Structure formats: C-alpha cells, structure tokens
Amino acid sequence: MPKFRGVKRWAMLFSAMLLSSILLAACDQNTPSILNPQGPVASKEAGLFWFVLVVATIVFVAVEGVLIYSIVRFRERPNAPMPRQIHGNNTIEIIWTVAPSLFLFAVLIGTIYTMFNLSNISGQGRTLEVKVVGHQWWWEFDYTNDNIVTADELVVPVNTVIHTTLESNNVIHSFWIPQITGKTDVVPGHNNDKVFLASTIGTYRGICTEFCGLQHAHMSFLLVVKSQDDYMSWLHNQQAVAQAPTDAVAQAGMKIFTGSGACFGCHGIVGVNLQSFSDPHANALIGPNLTHFATRTSIAGLVLSWNPQSCVVGTDSSGKPAIQNPSACGLYQWLHNPQAVKPGNDMNIRPLSDTEIAQLVAYLESLT
Amino acid sequence: MATRTIAEGVSLTRRKRFGETYIGAWIMTIDHKKIGVMYIVTAFFFFLVGGVEALLVRTQLAVPNGNVLTNDQYNQVFTMHGTTMIFLFVMPMLTGFGNFVVPLMIGARDMAYPRLNAFGYWVVLFGGLFLNSSFLFGQAPNAGWFSYAPLTEATCGNGVLCTPGLNMDFWALGILMLGVSSIAGSLNFVVTILRLRAPGMTINRMPLFVWMSLVTSFLLLFALPSVTAASILLLLDRHLGTHFFQAGAGGDPLLWQHLFWSFGHPEVYILILPAFGIISEVLPVFSRKPIFGYTFIAWSGVAIGFLSFTVWAHHMFAVGLPLVAQAFFATSTTLIAIPTAVKIFNWIATVYGGKVSFKVPMLFALGFIAMFLIGGLNGAALAVVPFDYQVTDTYFVVAHLHYVLFGGTVFGVFSAIYYWFPKMTGRLLNERLGQVHFWLMLIGVNLTFFPMHILGLLGMPRRVYTYAGNLGWNELNLLATIGAFIIAISIMVFLWNFIVTMRSGEKSGDDPWNAYTLEWDTSSPPKPYNFEVIPTVRSRRPFYDKKNPEIADWKTATH
Numbered sequence: 001m002p003k004f005r006g007v008k009r010w011a012m013l014f015s016a017m018l019l020s021s022i023l024l025a026a027c028d029q030n031t032p033s034i035l036n037p038q039g040p041v042a043s044k045e046a047g048l049f050w051f052v053l054v055v056a057t058i059v060f061v062a063v064e065g066v067l068i069y070s071i072v073r074f075r076e077r078p079n080a081p082m083p084r085q086i087h088g089n090n091t092i093e094i095i096w097t098v099a100p101s102l103f104l105f106a107v108l109i110g111t112i113y114t115m116f117n118l119s120n121i122s123g124q125g126r127t128l129e130v131k132v133v134g135h136q137w138w139w140e141f142d143y144t145n146d147n148i149v150t151a152d153e154l155v156v157p158v159n160t161v162i163h164t165t166l167e168s169n170n171v172i173h174s175f176w177i178p179q180i181t182g183k184t185d186v187v188p189g190h191n192n193d194k195v196f197l198a199s200t201i202g203t204y205r206g207i208c209t210e211f212c213g214l215q216h217a218h219m220s221f222l223l224v225v226k227s228q229d230d231y232m233s234w235l236h237n238q239q240a241v242a243q244a245p246t247d248a249v250a251q252a253g254m255k256i257f258t259g260s261g262a263c264f265g266c267h268g269i270v271g272v273n274l275q276s277f278s279d280p281h282a283n284a285l286i287g288p289n290l291t292h293f294a295t296r297t298s299i300a301g302l303v304l305s306w307n308p309q310s311c312v313v314g315t316d317s318s319g320k321p322a323i324q325n326p327s328a329c330g331l332y333q334w335l336h337n338p339q340a341v342k343p344g345n346d347m348n349i350r351p352l353s354d355t356e357i358a359q360l361v362a363y364l365e366s367l368t
Numbered sequence: 369m370a371t372r373t374i375a376e377g378v379s380l381t382r383r384k385r386f387g388e389t390y391i392g393a394w395i396m397t398i399d400h401k402k403i404g405v406m407y408i409v410t411a412f413f414f415f416l417v418g419g420v421e422a423l424l425v426r427t428q429l430a431v432p433n434g435n436v437l438t439n440d441q442y443n444q445v446f447t448m449h450g451t452t453m454i455f456l457f458v459m460p461m462l463t464g465f466g467n468f469v470v471p472l473m474i475g476a477r478d479m480a481y482p483r484l485n486a487f488g489y490w491v492v493l494f495g496g497l498f499l500n501s502s503f504l505f506g507q508a509p510n511a512g513w514f515s516y517a518p519l520t521e522a523t524c525g526n527g528v529l530c531t532p533g534l535n536m537d538f539w540a541l542g543i544l545m546l547g548v549s550s551i552a553g554s555l556n557f558v559v560t561i562l563r564l565r566a567p568g569m570t571i572n573r574m575p576l577f578v579w580m581s582l583v584t585s586f587l588l589l590f591a592l593p594s595v596t597a598a599s600i601l602l603l604l605d606r607h608l609g610t611h612f613f614q615a616g617a618g619g620d621p622l623l624w625q626h627l628f629w630s631f632g633h634p635e636v637y638i639l640i641l642p643a644f645g646i647i648s649e650v651l652p653v654f655s656r657k658p659i660f661g662y663t664f665i666a667w668s669g670v671a672i673g674f675l676s677f678t679v680w681a682h683h684m685f686a687v688g689l690p691l692v693a694q695a696f697f698a699t700s701t702t703l704i705a706i707p708t709a710v711k712i713f714n715w716i717a718t719v720y721g722g723k724v725s726f727k728v729p730m731l732f733a734l735g736f737i738a739m740f741l742i743g744g745l746n747g748a749a750l751a752v753v754p755f756d757y758q759v760t761d762t763y764f765v766v767a768h769l770h771y772v773l774f775g776g777t778v779f780g781v782f783s784a785i786y787y788w789f790p791k792m793t794g795r796l797l798n799e800r801l802g803q804v805h806f807w808l809m810l811i812g813v814n815l816t817f818f819p820m821h822i823l824g825l826l827g828m829p830r831r832v833y834t835y836a837g838n839l840g841w842n843e844l845n846l847l848a849t850i851g852a853f854i855i856a857i858s859i860m861v862f863l864w865n866f867i868v869t870m871r872s873g874e875k876s877g878d879d880p881w882n883a884y885t886l887e888w889d890t891s892s893p894p895k896p897y898n899f900e901v902i903p904t905v906r907s908r909r910p911f912y913d914k915k916n917p918e919i920a921d922w923k924t925a926t927h
Contacts, residue, residue, distance in 0.1 A: 030838050030839050030840065031826050031827065031839055031840035031841075032826070032827030032839065033825060033826045033827055033840075034758045034759070034825055034826075034827060035825055042758070044754060045754045045755055045757060045758045046758075048752055048754050048755050049749075049752075049755050049758070049825075052748075052749045052752050052755060053749075056745040056746075056748070056749060059745060060741065060742070060745055063712065063713075063716070063741055064738060064741065066716055066720075067716050067719070067734070067737055067738060067741075070716055070719045070720040070721075070722075070724075071719065071724060071734060074655070074719065074720065074721060074722050074723065074724050075724050075726070076723050076724055076725040076726075077723075080723050082656060082723070083655070083656055083657050083721055083722050083723050084657075084721065085657060085658055085919070085921075085924070085925075086657065086658070086660065086721065087658050087659075087660070087661075087662065087925050087927075088660055088661040088662065088663070088664070088714075089660075089661075092717070093661055093664050093710070093714075096709070096710060096713040097706060097709075097710055100705070100706055100709040100710075101706050104702045104705055104706065104748065105702065107702070107748070107752060108698060108699060108702045108751075110752070111698050111751070111752045111753050111754065111755075112695050112698065112699075112753075114753075114754045115691060115694065115695065115698070115753045115754050116691060116695075118754055118757075136528065169525065169526045169528075169616070170518075170524055170525070170526065170528040170530075171516075171518050171519040171524055171528075171530060172516055172518070172519065172621055174686060174761060176829075178758065178827040181757075182686070182754065182755075182756075182757025182758040183686050183757055183758070183760065183761065184686055184687075184688055184757070185686050185687045185688060187615075187621055187622060187687060187688065188518060188524075188525070188614075188615035188616070188621055189615025189616075189619075189620060189621065190615075190621075190622065190687075190688055192687075192688035193688075205827070205839075207827065207829050208829070209760075209761040209762065209829040209830070210516070210761060211511070211512050211516070211519070211761075211830070211831040212519060213443075213519055213530070214439050214440060214443070215439065216831060216832060216833075217439070217832035217833050217834050217835065302836075343438065343439055343440075344439060344440070
C-alpha cells in the first residue's frame with residue numbers, strides 16, 4: 001500500500017521518539033520511581049506490578065489482535081454477500097467467561113498473598129518507632145523512644161525495621177516513599193500503622209499523596225538512610241541541646257528570633273524556648289522544630305534546598321552583614337518572602353531587611 | 369400574527385401564544401425529543417467548559433514550575449473539571465440520548481411523565497449554571513470532585529481553617545440540585561421502559577441501549593441517596609455546628625469516604641453503561657449482523673449493576689481498612705471485571721464474520737472497544753492491592769479513569785452523536801470531517817493519557833499544581849499537554865462539521881444506516897407523536913424484520 005508509506009515512516013519516527021523520551025525520563029537519578037525499589041516492601045509491590053504487566057500484555061495483544069483482525073478481514077468489499085445472521089453461541093460464551101476468570105483469579109491469589117505478607121519483614125537490631133504527624137503542609141517526625149523531633153527529614157539506619165504511626169490533627173494526608181513503600185493515608189482520628197525497611201543507603205523522596213489544600217504539591221520530605229554508625233552519631237548530635245552562638249552576627253540573629261512576637265512564637269529550639277524535645281509547651285507550636293536546623297538539607301517541604309555553603313554571610317558596602325549571593329541561597333528567599341515561595345503557608349511574617357535576614361541565617365547556620 | 373378569515377369581510381387577529389413562538393416552543397416543550405436535544409446541547413456546552421478547564425490544567429503542567437495559574441486557581445479549575453465532566457457533561461449527555469432514543473426504540477409516543485422530564489432538564493441547566501456561577505465570586509469548589517472531609521469543612525478542629533469560603537457550599541448545593549434532576553429522570557426512565565413498550569416488545573426483545581438505560585436508572589435511584597445524604601451532612605457541619613466528619617469532636621472523616629464512594633462507584637458504571645448500550649446498537653448495524661450474545665450482554669450489564677454496589681472501598685485501599693476488608697473489595701473488584709470482559713468479547717464477535725463498513729459512528733464504536741480495553745486492563749491492575757498502594761492517587765489513576773471515561777464514554781458519546789444526528793436533524797454529518805475528527809481524537813487521547821501511566825509509575829502524585837524539574841517527569845508531561853491540544857483541535861473539527869452540516873449538510877432520509885431498531889422506522893426528525901401507527905414487535909430487530917420479511921428474525925430465531 002504505497003499510499004501509507006509516508007504515514008508509516010512518521011509513525012515509526014514518532015514511536016521511537018516516544019520510547020526514547022520514556023527511557024530518558026526513567027533514567028533520571030532523582031526520579032522516585034516505584035520500579036526502582038530500595039526496600040523489601042516496595043520490591044514486593046514492584047514484583048507484583050511486573051507480574052500483572054505480563055498478564056495484561058498477553059490479554060491486550062490477544063484481544064486487540066482479534067479486534068484488528070476482525071476489522072481488516074471482514075471489512076466491506078464490493079459485491080460481498082450478506083453475512084450469516086448469527087445471534088450467539090452458548091459454548092463460546094461459557095469459554096470466554098471462564099477464561100478471563102482464570103486470569104483474574106490467578107492475579108487475585110497473587111494479590112491477596114502479597115497483601116498479607118507485605119508487612120512481614122525483618123531487619124537488624126531493634127525496631128525504630130516514629131510518630132509521623134502530617135501538618136499543612138509539612139511533616140513532623142517524632143522519634144518516640146529517642147526523644148528527638150525532626151521536620152521534613154526522616155533519618156533512619158539502613159536495614160532496620162521502621163514502625164511508624166501516622167497522625168494528623170487537621171486534614172487527611174498520605175504518607176508515601178515510592179522507592180521504599182506504598183502509601184498509607186494519614187487520617188485524623190485513625191492512627192494508622194506502617195512498617196517498612198530501607199535496604200540501601202541513600203536519600204529517597206517522600207510525597208504527600210492525599211489532596212490536602214493549597215500546598216499539597218509542596219508537601220514532600222526526605223527519607224535519609226544512613227549506615228548504623230552514621231545514624232548513631234547523627235542521633236547523638238540531634239539529642240543535644242542547641243548551643244548559644246558565639247559569633248556576633250549570629251547572636252544578633254538569635255535576638256531577632258527571640259524578640260517579642262517573633263519566630264519563637266511558632267518555632268521551637270530546645271535550649272532556647274523549649275526545655276527538651278518532650279517539653280509540653282512544644283504542643284502549642286505550629287512550625288517545625290529548629291533545634292538542629294543546620295543539619296537539614298531542604299526547607300519548606302522540599303521547595304528549596306538548603307546548605308550553609310550556598311548561604312555565606314559577609315558584609316555589604318556599608319559594612320552591615322549581608323548574604324553574599326542571595327539568589328543561590330534558598331533560606332534567603334524563604335525569609336525574604338515565604339508567601340512568594342509557597343503561597344498560602346502559615347508563615348506570615350513582617351518584611352525582614354537584608355541585614356536581619358543575614359543575621360538570622362547566621363544564627364540558623366550555628367544550629368548544628 | 370396569524371390571520372384567519374372567519375367570514376367574508378370580517379377578520380379576527382390573534383396573538384401567537386408564547387409556546388408557539390420558536391423560542392417558546394423549546395422553553396415550554398414537554399416533547400421527549402426536544403428535551404433530549406436540549407439535554408445534549410447543554411451537555412455539549414458544559415463539555416466545552418470542562419474541556420477548557422482541562423486545557424488550563426495541562427497548560428499549567430506542561431513544564432515544571434508552571435505559573436499560568438496560582439495554586440488556588442489550579443485547585444478550583446481541576447475540581448470544576450472533574451465535577452463538570454461527570455455531572456454536567458456525561459450524565460446529562462447520556463440522559464439526553466436516553467430521552468431522545470428510548471421512547472422511539474420501544475415504540476412509545478413520549479416518556480411516561482413528560483412534565484417531570486422537562487423539570488429534570490431545567491434543574492440540570494440551572495444547577496450547572498449555579499455551580500459555574502461560583503467562578504464569578506472567585507470561589508469555585510476547590511477540594512476535588514470527591515470533596516473529602518475534613519478539608520471541605522469550614523474549620524477542621526484545632527483552629528485550622530479548611531475551606532471557610534463559599535466554595536464547598538456551591539459544590540454541595542449544586543450536587544443536591546443535580547441529584548434531584550437525576551432522580552426525576554431515572555424514575556421516568558424506569559416507568560417508561562417498564563410500562564410503555566409497544567405490543568410484542570417483551571423485556572427480552574428490548575434494544576440493548578434500552579436495557580442499559582434501565583440498569584443505569586436503577587443504579588441512580590439506589591446510589592444517589594448516599595451522596596445526597598453526605599452533602600447535607602457536610603452542609604450541616606459547615607453551617608449548623610455539627611461534627612459528622614470531624615475526628616476531634618467524635619466524628620469520622622472516613623464516614624464521608626464511605627458515603628461518597630458508595631455513590632461514587634455505582635456512578636462510574638452510570639457513566640459507562642449507557643455507552644455500552646450505544647456500542648451495542650452501533651456495532652451490529654455497521655457489521656450487518658445481529659448483536660452476538662444479546663442475552664449475555666444484557667445480563668452482564670445487570671450483573672455489573674449489582675456488583676457495582678459491592679466495590680466502593682477499592683477507592684480506599686490506602687486509608688488503612690482491615691486487611692480482610694481489603695481482600696473482600698479486591699475480590700469483588702475482580703468479579704466485576706468478568707462481565708465487563710464478556711461484553712468486550714461479544715462486541716468483537718459481533719464484528720467478526722460481518723460486513724464492516726467504516727462509517728464514522730462505527731469508527732468511534734471500534735475506537736471505544738480498543739480504548740476501553742486499556743481502561744479495563746489498567747483498572748484490573750488497580751485492584752491488585754499492594755500495587756494499588758503504590759499507584760493510587762498518582763497519575764496512573766488519572767490515566768486509568770480517562771481511558772475509561774474518555775476512551776470509553778466520550779468515544780461512545782461521539783458514536784451516538786454521529787449515529788443519531790440524522791434522526792434528530794434529518795441531515796448527515798460530513799463523513800470526511802468526521803474521519804479527521806476521529807483520527808485526531810484517537811491520537812490525542814493516547815498521547816495525552818498513555819504517558820500518564822508512566823508518570824504514575826515514576827512517582828508523580830495527582831492534584832499537584834506544579835512539580836520540580838529534576839524528577840524525570842518533564843518530557844512526559846509535555847507530551848500529555850500536546851496530546852490535550854490535539855484533542856482540542858479534534859473537537860474544533862467536530863464543531864466545524866456541525867456548522868457545515870447544519871448549513872448545507874446532505875439530507876439523510878429516514879433510515880440512512882439501514883438500521884434495525886424502531887427509531888429508524890419513522891420520519892427524520894420524527895413528528896411529535898413519533899409513530900403514525902404504533903408498531904407491533906415480533907423480534908429484537910423489528911425494523912429489520914419489516915425490511916426483510918422473507919428472512920425476518922422472528923421466522924429464523926427463537927426469541
């Protein structure tokens with residue numbers, strides 16, 4: 001059919017482009033792909049996907065094949081006779097009721113078997129207990145037995161079973177780390193349990209997947225998986241009380257932080273306005289705990305990345321403290337105008353001068 | 369002014385009554401055909417509105433960190449896209465076809481309750497306008513078409529404001545109005561189909577579109593009360609201080625989800641069963657064969673209807689239900705796939721061995737089978753609970769539901785439009801433009817929705833107004849947006865076709881497709897009384913019998 005030659009070439013080019021773009025996309029290092037699992041729970045879930053994909057492909061090819069064959073083979077031809085008027089055939093009906101049932105029940109057995117075994121995992125050492133609290137729009141991780149609290153970063157040791165309890169006192173969120181475990185909703189009044197384990201050291205993206213309002217898109221978090229030793233030293237550091245800064249710029253920043261009606265109305269720092277991580281007053285606070293803020297790598301639900309190297313505090317032409325390269329400093333952008341970065345969030349602050357921002361950044365950088 | 373001579377030299381002038389003017393004849397009508405056409409035109413208008421909303425969504429997501437819409441605008445637009453497409457496009461569109469076609473198909477002169485019928489239409493129109501008027505206040509519904517509490521509450525405990533504005537009041541009141549209309553409409557269908565069939569048309573000889581309309585009407589009657597109740601409870605929570613959905617005060621957010629989905633899943637079948645019926649009418653006519661396995665298609669529709677009330681919690685696998693309950697809903701969802709598969713096989717068997725002519729209604733019907741199969745397969749995958757934990761609330765689900773609702777229902781709707789347009793207007797839509805429309809739409813649908821499967825597997829959640837550029841989602845999102853605009857172009861082609869046809873389209877005659885059912889055995893468009901003489905039915909293809917008396921079905925087949 002020469003008429004179709006051009007069409008075919010275009011179709012081939014197009015399919016090649018489609019396929020290559022998919023492959024390119026799948027190769028991205030940061031992609032939270034469920035097909036690149038790094039823990040036993042996600043592995044079981046991905047395994048089931050491949051099984052279902054094989055079954056579905058067989059059915060797809062067979063059914064679309066017969067459909068296309070029928071269309072082509074029985075297309076209207078000139079002078080073709082009237083087709084036989086067949087109304088049905090009970091034997092065939094029974095066959096094609098039973099055949100898909102067999103496929104479907106094979107899949108169902110795999111489903112139910114995997115479902116009941118999903119939380120059946122074992123790791124090294126004791127189970128790490130974490131209370132996960134979904135806020136609008138950030139995550140709080142309360143290490144129940146270790147007496148620390150972190151925000152937007154869940155740091156865990158490798159090959160250790162993590163048992164989380166999911167709580168919310170506002171709307172429904174959903175806790176999901178695609179490469180580690182499927183999702184469980186965080187429903188007010190239902191403290192769901194979730195068990196998982198990460199078997200590879202690394203950093204994985206966690207995502208809120210229940211629509212939770214204006215900033216649902218920016219409610220991600222990081223699962224940071226460390227070796228047992230690294231985790232223990234991280235934990236000891238986190239359990240320490242924040243040290244008062246020695247540097248004059250940072251001291252000025254601390255003054256701003258603790259000024260009347262300022263940051264500490266919403267944010268707690270153990271050693272400044274909180275006695276300990278279990279301070280009962282901590283419940284009244286609305287924003288993330290900042291005790292070891294400098295050890296974090298992101299802010300505001302992964303909207304901005306953050307590290308002290310890109311936020312160097314120097315001086316401006318008149319000798320006042322200033323951030324040297326504000327456009328590279330996520331924390332500067334955040335403090336400069338949090339509503340522009342993440343519209344609708346709870347951080348409604350008075351405009352800060354560049355000097356004040358530099359002082360605050362210096363203070364926050366001292367919270368190691 | 370109508371002037372009539374009474375006697376020589378005397379003349380009497382009378383003003384036309386309002387109901388006799390062109391506009392008045394439509395506004396005052398209780399004729400099922402006119403009401404049907406008004407439903408279809410209104411639904412198509414809302415299809416365009418919902419389509420523009422979809423284009424806004426896709427434009428915002430075309431590239432990472434898009435800034436076409438703000439987050440609040442995006443939430444309003446995606447909520448109204450879903451709400452509009454389901455409640456203001458698909459439901460009234462299918463009701464419209466039911467209205468126009470069902471009485472003709474069963475050989476009746478009108479619906480059982482013509483005034484109730486007109487009432488149903490006007491409530492849909494004003495309900496739809498009411499819902500959309502929320503845009504004038506800048507406060508369109510913004511919590512998704514599923515409106516999960518407690519996000520939809522005015523406050524959700526602990527001093528957290530959720531949706532204090534008018535947004536959710538518009539949604540809840542709008543849904544109540546549309547529910548009233550649907551109840552009226554479906555009662556009317558049930559009574560019409562059960563009581564007004566022509567002599568000889570037993571239940572077992574009804575066209576399959578009538579069967580599916582009957583099943584759909586029953587589904588609506590049993591499913592709507594729970595969403596009506598839920599909407600009222602939500603309004604009480606918002607305005608009278610009750611706490612049905614607030615955990616802090618002893619309520620439960622999951623109550624909303626159970627009430628909503630025990631409506632919401634039958635609703636999914638309400639949106640697709642009439643399309644099954646349309647396909648079951650179109651395929652035989654253009655294959656020149658009777659439908660294969662009539663009884664199986666009809667009763668698998670009934671089976672789907674019953675089972676659709678047992679599967680609602682498969683929308684809730686991730687909320688932490690007991691594992692045994694999840695296993696139950698996985699099983700019921702597996703079961704409902706079986707009658708659906710049976711239907712697909714019967715449709716293909718109808719084509720097999722036929723003499724297939726590729727008129728545009730047939731193209732859309734065949735496209736329906738091909739696309740709906742994909743929607744069925746990825747739907748069955750979603751019943752695999754551990755896999756569902758991974759992909760629920762991701763773009764994988766968006767892909768699934770659009771293959772079912774766009775690849776399925778919308779293809780069915782266009783098949784119906786091309787098929788029954790000559791009956792409604794007496795003109796045939798242009799064949800060539802129709803083919804362009806079909807192929808553009810087929811390409812557009814696959815380009816838009818296939819990449820979404822992969823986006824879901826790559827971890828992209830639903831309902832996000834933007835995404836970061838370093839997550840590997842960029843190319844696929846751009847591809848989906850290009851596809852959406854191709855669909856938009858195909859719709860333009862259709863609108864052009866409509867204009868061209870209404871101006872100078874080919875006259876169709878009464879029976880352009882050499883069809884089998886009674887609606888073709890009358891003039892195009894039919895007279896207000898439908899049939900000069902009510903036909904007598906002796907088989908499932910009464911008009912075929914009339915045209916082929918020697919080989920009539922009632923002579924050769926036993927039904």
